[in-house]
Amino acid sequence: MEIKQLYREIVNEHNLNPEHRGVMENPSLKLRGVNPSCGDDITLQLRINDEGIIEDAMFDGSGCAISQASVDMMADQIIGRNKEEALKLASTFMGMIRGDVTDEKEIEELDEAAALQDVSHMPARVKCAVLGWKTMQEILEHPEKSEN
Template sequence: MEIKQLYREIVNEHNLNPVHKGVMEAPTLKLRGVNPSCGDDITLQLKISDDGIIEDAMFDGSGCAISQASVDMMADQIIGTNKDEALKLASTFMGMIRGDITDEKEIEQLDEAAALHDVSHMPARVKCAVLGWKTMQEILDHPEKNEI
């Protein structure tokens, strides 16, 4: 199987069968993210322990396959991390999408989210891919924006 086909299947699986889609009971942080250019609209919910570990991450909302798959993959990646680790993953993801990060070892840290690497060649889809990641950065950097 060709690697691009495998990546398409990973994205498709996260879009059709998202593990982290739903409404979380008693989240610690919650923030809505919108991509008006294509209609993606998500609400990211994070449960953070007293010692700063992201214990759970969920999203609700609608959007294109890329936005939905990306936020689901992101949730997989950040559960079990602390704020700094989650923000570093987001920085790596943004760098990959912008084409600034090309080092395979660095990109491998993104696990399945690395499947979105080719989005960097599709400018119209970049905002879709980064919506969940930007929303996560925003709520972690600015918890005063919490919508709970």
């Protein structure tokens, strides 16, 4: 199977069967992220324990396949990590999308989210891919913005 086809299937799977879609009861942090240029609109919810570990991540909302798949993949990656680790992953993801991060070892840390690497060649879709990641960065760096 061609690698691009495999990546399309990964993105499709996360879009059609997102594991982390839903509304979380009593999240520690909650923030809405909107991409007005294409209508992507998500609400990210995180549950963080007393040790600072992200115990759960969920999202609700609507958007294109890329935005929905990307935020679902992101949730997979940040559950079980602390704030600093989650922010480092976000930085790596943003760098990959911008084309600044090309080191395969760094990109491999993103696991399935690396499937979105080709989005960097589609400028109109970049905002879609980064919406969930930017929302996560915003809420972790500025918890006072939490909507709950």
